[in-house]
Amino acid sequence: MDFIVPSRLLMIFTLAILLPTPSIFHLMHTTHFSLENSCNLTGTCFIVYTQQQIIMLQLVQLVDVQFMLGNHNFDLLKKLVLPDGSVLRAQLPGRPTRDSLFVDPARDGTSLLKIWNMNKCSGVAGVFNCQGAGWCKIEKKTRIHDISPGTLTASVCASDVDLITQVAGAEWLGETIVYAYRSGEVIRLPKGVSVPVTLKVLEFELFHFCPIQEIAPSISFAAIGLLDMFNTGGSVEHVEIHRASNNKPELFDGEVLSEMTSWLSSNRAATTTIALRVRGRGRFGVYSSQRPLKCVVGGTETDFNYDSDTGLTTFSIPVPPEEMYRWSIEFQV
Numbered sequence: 001m002d003f004i005v006p007s008r009l010l011m012i013f014t015l016a017i018l019l020p021t022p023s024i025f026h027l028m029h030t031t032h033f034s035l036e037n038s039c040n041l042t043g044t045c046f047i048v049y050t051q052q053q054i055i056m057l058q059l060v061q062l063v064d065v066q067f068m069l070g071n072h073n074f075d076l077l078k079k080l081v082l083p084d085g086s087v088l089r090a091q092l093p094g095r096p097t098r099d100s101l102f103v104d105p106a107r108d109g110t111s112l113l114k115i116w117n118m119n120k121c122s123g124v125a126g127v128f129n130c131q132g133a134g135w136c137k138i139e140k141k142t143r144i145h146d147i148s149p150g151t152l153t154a155s156v157c158a159s160d161v162d163l164i165t166q167v168a169g170a171e172w173l174g175e176t177i178v179y180a181y182r183s184g185e186v187i188r189l190p191k192g193v194s195v196p197v198t199l200k201v202l203e204f205e206l207f208h209f210c211p212i213q214e215i216a217p218s219i220s221f222a223a224i225g226l227l228d229m230f231n232t233g234g235s236v237e238h239v240e241i242h243r244a245s246n247n248k249p250e251l252f253d254g255e256v257l258s259e260m261t262s263w264l265s266s267n268r269a270a271t272t273t274i275a276l277r278v279r280g281r282g283r284f285g286v287y288s289s290q291r292p293l294k295c296v297v298g299g300t301e302t303d304f305n306y307d308s309d310t311g312l313t314t315f316s317i318p319v320p321p322e323e324m325y326r327w328s329i330e331f332q333v
Contacts, residue, residue, distance in 0.1 A: 112129055121236045125160045126206050156207050157189070167211065171213075240275045274333065276328075
């Protein structure tokens, strides 16, 4: 992991005039596999990568994947590549967060590396424990200075994604839904609040920050994306909200029993239709503060699961009928 920290710092100066060229790399194992060859991230290199490094490369747009014959890992490929061979590529070169700029996340023994990027409708922050090895200025080579780096804790928040306000809209109040890829947690995060993260060496977590749209006083919504893909939010390309002018939302007070609230929610009149345009296939998730009345995928009404504790609504998107296909998804809430 020694190449990741300096390459991300270098990106601060180079991203204004270029995008990183894709590296060609080989995968033989999913976790805890060290680099087999030295690499140049802006050239053509043959490298053995860990799962953490593949996550890193997708965040920074180095996403062209080739595999050694006989060593294909299809479980990992499914998290990276869509059925048509395309990938959910982030919009920008990955950049370190502000609090990663003046620390040494490879050698100081206390810092985690945080890298942020943008999708069309959300932001993503990857957190990595890269401690244990780094470039030695005296010996002029990479040196392992700690054979057993410890477990580290940090925090991540929506403001770590510098440009999230550009996709949130003018009416955004600062609240986000945070989806943690590895743990599967869905958290409604108030403005200015952070989420703690604890990682062992070579571990990572991906936090997807999805701005919450306040539809009505009792209804809020956020599109999350394909929950089993590394770049979950990259599957969401457009979100459009159509409010019904002739319907008034029902307001529920906090004294109503949960069973009665669920019944009222499912029998209320629809106040809003939310239209999404998405890519890919698999388990898709959105956040809704109330149970949606209907979910339509590609013109067909689809069953969905709703978790009243977290607001997570999940359903399955089938295999697209053609390459680069965009699904039209509608929710009535």
